Amino acid sequence: MTELLTSAQMRAIELAEIESGAVTGLQLMERAGRGAVETALAKWPELAKGRHRALILCGPGNNGGDGFVIARRLADRGWSVDVFLYGDGSGLPPDAKTNHDLWLEMGRVSPCAPETIRACERPDLFVDAVFGTGLTRPLPDMLNEVLDVRLMNVWSEAQSIRRLAVDCPSGLNLDTGMVPSDGETAPRVNSADLTVSFHSVKAGHKLALGPVLCGDVRTVDIGLTGPDAAERAMVGTAPDPDRARLAAPEFLHSDLPLRLWPGSMIAKLRGQGHKYDYGHAMVLAGGPGRGGAARMAARSALRSGAGLVTVLCPPDALTENACHLDAIMLRACGDPDAFRQIVDDRVSSLCLGPGMGVGEETRALVAAALAHRRGDRGWRDPAVVLDADALTSFADAPDALFALTHARTVLTPHEGEFARLFPDLAQSSRGQRSKIDVVRIAADRAGCVVLLKGEDTVIAQPGGGASVHSATGARAVPWLATAGAGDVLAGLIAGLAAPETAPDLFCVTEAAVWLHCEAARCFGPGLIAEDLPEMLPKVFSTLAR
């Protein structure tokens, strides 16, 4: 897997490496600038031939230092390079100052101002090296104006100017993926076609606005890979409590075969066994006319690997469900007493919420499900997936839910449901905290795994382990925003978690989110929720590779 670092973690890694004497800051800056140039020329091979023109905006810190290295490297290739500095050359930190002075031996540095930039010839490449991990406050208006190079409205064919961002488009907070604003005006957002990140992707590249603003994000290895990086990024291991990771088939900087991840997370792909070896998943359904959501969850649990799946529904909904279910079993269960009579030790996962209805009855069934434990009889406790109405039923008393949840529970809210359970962590109250930070707090408070949906789905478990699944760029699936898709995800987690040999719930949940997105990609536009479980066999067939 790949780590997602915060700005502070990145600084600490750099500092440790520099203090160990293994490398100097100047060497790292040279590798960063050189790597950015090589990455841009690899992306745009037409720029690798001949001489072109670059316009480089440098900032007052080390991000600016990278910009001066880029200027020198491009000039060495015969390019014409215009360099502008936001700030004062004498105030630059030492490594950036060294590169500033080296550039002065080759060319000029002009103060950053809209008039002087507008007077330049149209560049082929625009380089944003103003701020990277050191951004501390909103951008001044003047910078917003000049960073939006395509909107400066001076050059013909401005839309075709290629925009390279060093570490990030300036203004983006690399911890949160947000663009800080002064609160009075909506922030102007500056974007790039290519963002070159160093050593590892940062959380802000994958969260919130990050993926939209950064364009294509590529990582340059600047030789910082510490001794523990491989260990921390190992597939299928418990998540590192400090460093979030990306739920994707990647290991450090390389693609990982799908059979290693997520293939190894899917018990049924790994071996032979009796149907009971793959566990029994139960999905609780709502009353008449409301059973569709639970049936879709059940179907996805069966397709994803549970040996048996049973839908439990109130007695008056039996006929309706019986008309729709074949391979999935059906039992009447209207209250906690009936539930306790039906559920035996073979039941290894439970899914509650989709279509159940909001209220006391659902609360009572959730309590009964969370009280069904097998630990004292030598079994792992059943995994309990709580979604939709199972969450909303506790909107008035979230603490009552958190008193019941246990380590084998996963809550799968969307932003609205999350806000009901964790009002102080809702999107509107998040402040400077990233989505990763707030889901970590939520997981600690609930004492279980929490998955907060979105294009940037975040999964966290108590103690800090966290993972991000990004459905953006090549993996964007706008058609997944369809009624019932969440019910399918809940069932998918329940199905993958059901086998007795399933990995731990956090790892299963990471794999489920990836598979859910992959099933949607496999189907393509026009998808409706019912299609998702039916795409799973096709997705599984690709996991042998």
Ligand SMILES: NC(=O)C1=CN([C@@H]2O[C@H](COP(=O)(O)OP(=O)(O)OC[C@H]3O[C@@H](n4cnc5c(N)ncnc54)[C@H](O)[C@@H]3O)[C@@H](O)[C@H]2O)[C@@H](O)CC1
């Ligand atoms: N330290 C190193 O050895 C390396 C650093 N690297 C580069 O260095 C960057 C980080 O450098 P820094 O920590 O110096 O941070 P930055 O260069 O991102 O910015 C820091 C400077 O910007 C100012 N500032 C922040 N927000 C501002 C705002 N809104 N308006 C005006 N001024 C603002 C700060 O006061 C500070 O002077 C990375 O993003 C990366 O590009 C790379 O060269 C790799 C090696």
Ligand SMILES: [K+]
């Ligand atoms: K930048």
